[in-house]
Amino acid sequence: MPARNLFIGFDGSNPDLIDQMIEEGELPNFKRVREASKIYPIENDPGMGAGQFWSSASIGADPSYHGRYFYIQFNPHTYDIVPNHETKLPDTTPFWNELDAEGFKIAVIDWHRINPKPLNNGILVDNWIGHDPLTPPKFFPPSLAETAAQYFTKDAISGGFESRKRETVEDLQEYLDCAFNRIRTKSKFCTEQIKSGDWDLFVACFSDTHDVGHQFQFLEDRDHELYKAETARHLGNPLRQTYREQDQAIERIINGAGPDARIFMFGGPGMETLISANSALEEMLRRIDLGVGAPVSAAEAARNSYRSFFPLSLRRRIAPLARAIRRNVANSEYQRRRFFSVPHNDNAGAIRINVKGREKFGTVEKGAQYDEVIEEVTSALATFRNLATGRPIVKEVIPVQKLFDGPYCDILPDLFVVWDRTDTKRDFRKIASDQFGEIDVKPAIRNGDHNPYGFFWMPSEGGDQIIKRPGDIANAVTNMVRSPGKVEYKSSSISHHV
Template identity: 35%
Template sequence: MKPNAKVLFIGLDGLEPELALEMCEAGELPVLQSLREKGVWGMNASTPGFGDGAIWSSVMTGVNPAKHGRYFYHQLKTGTYQTYFFKEDTDFKHEPMWAEFSRAGKRVAVIDMFHAPLTKGLNGIQIADWLTHDREDVPRSWPPELIKTVIDRYGDDPFGGQADAPGRKTVDYIELYERILDRVETKAEMSCAYLDQGPWDLFMTVFADAHDLGHQCWHMHDPSHPQYDAQLFDEIGDPVKQTYIRIDRGVGRLIEKAGPGATVIVLGGLGMESGYTANFIMDQILRRLESPPGAQGLTYVDKLKEIYRTVAPRAVRKRLGRLGQRSEQKMLVSDRHDRKCFFVPNNDNCGAVRINRVGREPEGKVDPSDLDAYVDELTKDLKDIVNLETGESLVKEVVRVSEHCAGDHLDDLPDLLVEWNRPKPIRKIGSPKIGEIEAEYPGNRTGDHTKRMLLVACGPGIEPAGQIFNTSVTDIGPTIGALLGVTTQDMDGKVILELAATQ
């Protein structure tokens, strides 16, 4: 009997690999541990410095960010000083893997692939922005009528596509946790129902629950976090671990429904840790580095933001979220004209820097012939900054994006990614050049991403070889292609031979 899916891909968005492996060894994630024992597993390499939006986009396209063009939901518009909101359905510069497989005659199902474009005319089905993290558009599908059927039967996202909420109290966190557990069950139930409509050549589904819960509730897991509540932990346990356990059960249901003979690929990440960042003061740092000694590095934009946070109620700030971001960015445009470099929006794991380069920016200040020397000096200045509460360097690494990415859309990306050294909160920093800066993180997320990703695979032809090495997120597309008998075109990755050597 044929399996319901030849290849079953399960994404565990936001899963922390080190915690998951620890739980596997402790017997708390029996399904994932069984896959590890019967097949192979490894820690997938991701492009240094980039966040989840860029990395999952590389997973689904098989190419690096300089080819697919996405690094964040809010990006700089090349050739201007303005930013825009990236639209998944229109702004990607490279198609997702399933479009190529569909053209090759393969029957595919894609459910909530993280920040994925909707592919019309697909030989199969696709659900986009249903039960996902930070919904970028309305829930939609191919064929178009499918999404109504799904929502009528299984309901919509209990968070309306956005789990962030300022000012949560203990009872709110408990409610969030309970809704997350219910959402895991809903995704598993729905995915099993559509697996039953096989056979599929490729069935892809993604659980976003570790991502949402990790951002909102990491302080309920990590005893070292300043907001950790031991009494609450005694009452409800560890919500992060319990969510991983519930997801593991969902993975087991999907594998059982796929049937014997399916090749199962599970990809988890980007991981999570306590969410400390200096992004909220990054532009102030950069201004001070190019200002006369003693300058505060603050603009009228910063002062307006502080007044806004002080005066506007949290509920109002939540409703005005993106409107506020748009207004802020408009005010920043004039400031960027006169700078040598400036901060651009990015995930909290790294500060993103754009160099105001002659010949690329409208009013460039750094000549290409001086670029290397300028970057070297800026890197040294950034690494001289210290977290004054810990005595440690604030900056772990400064990544020059052009050394890790290549493609026609390299100029759509930041020039530098400043990786924060963040074992403790970042509240008071200083260096000889910038003086001291003291500020409190204005956000409500308590967990943020690591750069770790976990790959686990099991199936026909996959020998139980244990841990494998030297795999990349861009290898997923070519490897699935090989399993389906499709030689992929224009992808950066290679076939992972331990998964597809006999195909």
């Protein structure tokens, strides 16, 4: 059998839209898999975004066991913000490496946001045709790069949508054509690799609904503030087109795996209209911490100038210079701060408490003082409202240390601020607090952003299981790979506090 177990992943896929398109008869191959599966709705860990969704799923645990909450991380020793691959994050072992060590033959193609490790009995491809890769593609064994090059050598959108401006219909269509070609190319590559070996588990992941969802959400809803009828007339509905392309990819891969393959399908977190105050969070926190009249910090002024003068494509190339500037201003800036923002996915802001003994210039004692600061910040954020609607902008403030108890909890932010996207079709423009004044919110580059929802479909012979979070799926897959017949579910050896 070419593949005894087949796992197909869809980064950024929206379960509600998939279900809707299945009912409308547009996704026959998604339907084929769903009808033969046990269905598990997945909700992301509180306040988290896309990166940790897939990282948690890969090791079978929540983010306090791997520390990867975003694609860039805060360094408490330097106050620097650096990409994951340049940090000393915990060394974790994905479930497929555990299976590989047991002698199973495994293939993994483009799992989103992992620290790739070689496989002794199979193949692994990372960042080949994935979402916004931060590093060049990696192939294990390295000779696999030559095979991949026969399918795909030039990727016009590998730097992400924002690598250059795309405003005309022609530019937008070019992007979509590239995205669809990526799906077809990867499905053909995966199909041929499946046929080339007798796999215990073959994992094929696609990230195109992630890319398209971020940039074309404005054509998904006629009420979206950016919706343009003329653009929609030319482009149609890009997100639905992407799902239809992925549906055809499913057919190719399943047919290559053979009729007896057990099929898993995993997707998320989904996409919706971007509504966020992340760009204003640092100003909000500065006023809460230091008072409304406090001057803008040197760090914030430098950051604002940097973003104003340098386009995103250039920022990526001069990132080391920007980080050096941040380190230079840290000595004077952070010795007076009790808390500050750190980068995170747009669904939620992220806040770091400047804790003594953890941060280099910590000002807040762990214990009672820490708890008091958490309460102060939570109460202050609740006073901000969206001036366009009068509604509060904050849906929930999540205290990370109270929800997660893994060994790397201190790597995570201390608070996530989940923005309220209720009853609004447009991003925040101006926010206000009776106590802290008005603040302009800079518009985001993207128009679509992640929601917390995903899905996991698994073969019905897997039995009834408790699968609610991304970290719950790893054991379900590994147990079935280890068992040739009906599976008795074994709970994880790692406790899931959330």
